[in-house]
Amino acid sequence: MTNSSKRVADRLLSVAQVAERLGTxxxxxxxxxxxxxxxxxxLGRKVRFPESALNDFIAAGLVHPITIHTWSAA
Incomplete structure (x- = not known):
């Protein structure tokens, strides 16, 4: 499946659905x-979000935890 056909096959989400998924x-x-x-x-006067665009937006904001090493004095 190519990128363009993947985007066409995306589920389109409403503003309310996106807000619910983001908790906003x-x-x-x-x-x-x-x-x-x-x-x-x-789509006319309506706006929809491809599900992949929402997933990309969420992934772009992902912050990974840092690992803190504790050094013990011997």
Missing amino acids: SERFPRRLIEERRITFVR
């Missing part, structure tokens, strides 16, 4: 659209 109000996904920080699709 609907204002946050709308702000992401306004600031062009996430890929979205316009």
Whole structure:
């Protein structure tokens, strides 16, 4: 499956669905659209998010924990 056919096969999510998945109000996904920080699709007056775009957005914000080494004095 190519990249373009994968994107076409993506499930499209509404603003409410994205907000629920992110645990935010609907204002946050709308702000992401306004600031062009996430890929979205316009369908007439409606806006939808490809599920892969949401997954990419979440992955881009992932912060990995740091490992702290404790040194013992011998």
